[in-house]
Amino acid sequence: MENVLLIVLLLLALALIGVVLLQRSEGGGLGMGGGGGGAMSERSAATAMTKLTWIFGIAFMAVSLSLTIISARNAEGTSVMDRIGGAAAPAAAQGDGEIDTDALLPPPTAEEDAPLVPRAD
Template sequence: MTTFLLILTMIVSLALIGVILLQRSEGGGLGGMGGGGGAGSFMTGRGTTNLLTHSTAVLAGLFMVLCLGLGIMDKGAAGGGGHDILSTKSLTQAASQPGTGKGATQPAPAPQAPQPAQPAR
């Protein structure tokens, strides 16, 4: 399922790139290419702009949903240990406790000095 979603995300991202590149930077969006056929043409310049803007919005929304779905399905898979960010202590809790922050080590216990032997009486 993850592979399918990943391939679908790649296709949607390439389609999104293509639709964005078809638009003009000033918002005309294929305006010079679409309106040459007269009143009976299929898509006027304005209609092409609306189609590209709506398809950009739909593709962007689909891309975001697919990325969120992939993130939810694969949470913790990259670490290999199944670590979940929601089930671990937050950094603020760990930093507030002494000796539990990142890279903190516990101090070694002090060595006990040997006691002098008591002479027997």
């Protein structure tokens, strides 16, 4: 179900981008372009592109919200560290509060070839 909603979300995002880019510029964006021409007094008619933008925007938000609810329901009671497993799992599996230090690397000793630290001259 999540995969289907993710694909629908992707298609809605692409459609929303396309519809917004196809719309006619109002001329007032970023302080560029001609005068308002009564933009404050006249109510512009809602074109089909504007209605389509609203429909795609509302659908995008609804699908995003439903994906959030589904993923929160699926992740209930689990941790990311529980899913990873790997190196952190043996230390967490002990359960006595102690860290398993056998798997950790010891610090380098003085006689080993330690990496040189750059000097600030």
